[in-house]
Every structure is written in structure tokens, then in C-alpha cells.
Amino acid sequence: MQIVAQEDIEVPIDAVFAMVADFERFERMAMRRGIEVRRTAGFASPQAGTSWETELKIRGKPRQISVVLSECETPSLMRFHASSKGMKGDTLIELLALSQRRTRLSIATSLGAKTLPARLLLQSLKLGQARFRRQFQTRLSEFARELEERHLHGV
Helix, strand or coil, X not given: CEEEEEEXXXXXXXXXXXXXXXXXXXXXXXXXXXXXXXXXXXXXXXXXXXXXXXXXXXXXXXXXXEEEEEEEECCCEEEEEEEECCEEEEEEEEEEECCCCCXXXXXXXXXXXXXXXXXXXXXXXXXXXXXXXXXXXXXXXXXXXXXXXXHHHCC
């Protein structure tokens, strides 16, 4: 299953990359939502090899997910690989400078199953795929507006 979304942001590419690569902020956001996050390897600046161990509940069951930043090209690309007991996923974040003050943020996520229970979970996600895609695009749009606000106010 693959989900793709993109949004144009009225912020220079370097500033968008810096905000997208603010891993500590995302870690805090995840913890506020009840997700346990522990960085197992990391650096002051975003670079390949940074990794996290997470635990969250999916359909009432606790799931452990390992996430690794597998590729990083400042300021245009980050690729994350996630794996759990039964599933694997890849997320590609691409930034394209449209002008000095405008950036296109594209996110492509693909999920795959390694076990039968994971295939069943993935199949149930596919049944609601249209709604899931809309929600994904809506959240990306909200995130883009938040980045614009943060840039405008220097946060």
C-alpha cells in the first residue's frame, strides 16, 4: 500500500528542511499522544543512521516499531525505514525549491506485510484507503500551514 501527498509551502527550502528535521519536536509530539519514543542512535544534525525505538497501540495492541533515517541529503531528501514484527514501511520526504520563498514538500509512504496477521491489518487499511488518503493530505496541509506560521513568527 502506498500513500503520496504533497503541499506547497511559503517558506524557503532550508527553513522547511530545518523544521522537518527537528526530531526532538516530533519526539515530544509523539510522547504527548501516548507513543513511547527512544532515540537509540542520533546526531546533532540530521544524518543517516539516526534511529528510534517506539511503542504504540494499534487496534488496542502494543506494537514495537524500529525507525531508521536511512538516507539524508540536506536540504532536499530524507528517507526513513520502519519495521516491526509483522510489517515494514518506507517514508520518503522530498523538498523542492519552487522559488527562493516557496518549497514543495512531498511525502510518499509505503507499507508492506511480512506475516499473515499483518496482511490482514494492511487489507483492512486498504478497504478504507480513500478516507485514509484524504486524512493524510489534510494532515500534511495542516502541517504546512504550521510550518508557515512558525517561520513567520520565528518559532
